[in-house]
Amino acid sequence: MASLLVTAHSVITAPAGSPTRVLSPGFVRVEDGVIAEVGEGRPPGVPDADLPDGLLAPGLVDLQVNGFFGHDMADAGEEGWRTVVSRLPETGVTSFLPTFITAPVAAQAEALRRTAGLLPRLPAGTRVLGVHLEGPFLAEKRKGAHNAVHLTDPASGEVKTLLETGLVKLVTLAPERDGALDAIRTLTEAGVLVSVGHSDATADRVEAAADAGARMVTHIFNAQSGIDHRAPGVAVQALIDPRLHPGLILDLHHVAPKVAELVFRAAPGRVVLVTDAAASAGMPPGTYELGGEPITMPADGPPLRADGTLAGSGLRLDDAVGNAVRLGIGTVAAVDAATRVPADLIGRPDLGRIAPGAAADLVWLGPDHRARTTWINGQKVFGGGS
Missing domain, CATH: 2.30.40.10 (Urease, subunit C, domain 1)
Incomplete structure (x- = not known):
């Protein structure tokens, strides 16, 4: 070179x-x-x-990308993957974790095998660091845009099936589900980053998840128990536990500006900016898909399911950095949250x-x-x- x-x-x-x-x-x-x-x-x-x-x-690192430019990563063919890895650099992203949301374990395993087969054929572009599985081991009460029919407990055999391709690098799960703490230990021992998300857990249960090896919290304040002065939940533990890194969708819709500022102030050096981008990101208003379900991208605001539930975002990661700076977060802290912090968390200190x-x-x-x-x-x- x-x-x-x-x-x-x-x-x-x-x-x-x-x-x-x-x-x-x-x-x-x-x-x-x-x-x-x-x-x-x-x-x-x-x-x-x-x-x-x-x-x-540094090139930006996004640990949660469901889709972009009209393509849902879980269902995209080779052409869709080529489009995404070729065009994500337009947003400053040089490394990412394509994210597959809740589906039957067998379907997720097939998607992982299909992905493993096509990755070697992709053109030079944004690095694929592995795959983020967001579900199906989530809480029904906090399912968000996920299909409740496919939510399940993390049985050891199913966890093993999902690990077989070696592509899984991050798993979001609800630690209150039966078998979840054992699953966290198994995943952590396999070198997989575990994130607490789509969870109605108490702060104590999240602390137990961190004891078992969890190190991240998926899109803080969204689809999780929050801050209650008598019943602290996921968000409280995310902010006070130095082992946990709160992921933050900073599109100013998922989390209000003052709450986003609270996250940065309460967890300095631990915040991970993510997009949680859906297939509608980078596209005009219209109808797209997330996890096989239709979502609508309005002219202003994030994509929505038919029932009004937020369904990912249309956010660019460079815009998330800019939003953080405009909120008064220092430039260094804002850039770190989209570069060094996620890279180190995923075990890539070279990025x-x-x-x-x-x-x-x-x-x-x-x-x-x-x-x-x-x-x-x-x-x-x-x-x-x-």
Whole structure:
């Protein structure tokens, strides 16, 4: 691979073992797809910045993408997958977990096998880090847009079936279901990240889930027990337990702005920005599908099921970063929540950071925090820029 030098108005860097900080101006030198050097100022003989405004950030990492650009990841064929991995860099995302929502375990297992077969044929684009299974081990009371008919307890045989392809990297489940704590232990031992979600559990039960190995909470405040001063639920434990990382859909619809600010203030360094994007994301208003069910994308706001239930989002992850900054969350904290924090949580310290030795996945965010140029392994895959 050819070398690459990018000079920028500002660079967000996160050296190993050091806090994230901003170099202004700064530069990044890439060799063979890996970051070789990060420095402050300008290299000799380079008087002007390639990126004169905004900031150079690590490529964004999204752990919850049900679909995008008209395609539901669980049901998409090869063409749909090609579209999504090729176009997600438009949103600054360089790594993601396609998310399959509730379906019969046999159907999910088949979707995993089908996905394993098509991944080697995909073009260069956003990295597929594995698959996030959101269900079917969820609580009926907090099912959200999931089909209650297919919700079930996590029997050991079913968990084993879902693990067979080796593609599962994240599982969202309700820890109050029978067998859930044993399932969390099994999944954790297999190297799978477990997230508490679609759950009516008490805070104590969520603490037990964390004791068993759970480390994330799926879309905090949505489809879960919340904050009650006499009956604390999932959201309370997500905010106070330093082992847990609350996922946050920051489209300003799923969680009100002041509540989003509360999440960042209560869990500094632990928040994970996610899109929970549905097939309608990046598309005009209309009817699409989520988990085989029709959803409607209005002109303003997130997609909905026929009964008015929120059904994923139409959010871009770069917009989530911008929304966080506009709420008064510092730029470093906002970018970290969409890069370093999810990458580390999923066990990929080579991603989500601009530091020597990391993969050269980069995104130029303009002053509005929208992606202008995106690089993966040092190769430009979207935009103008260098």
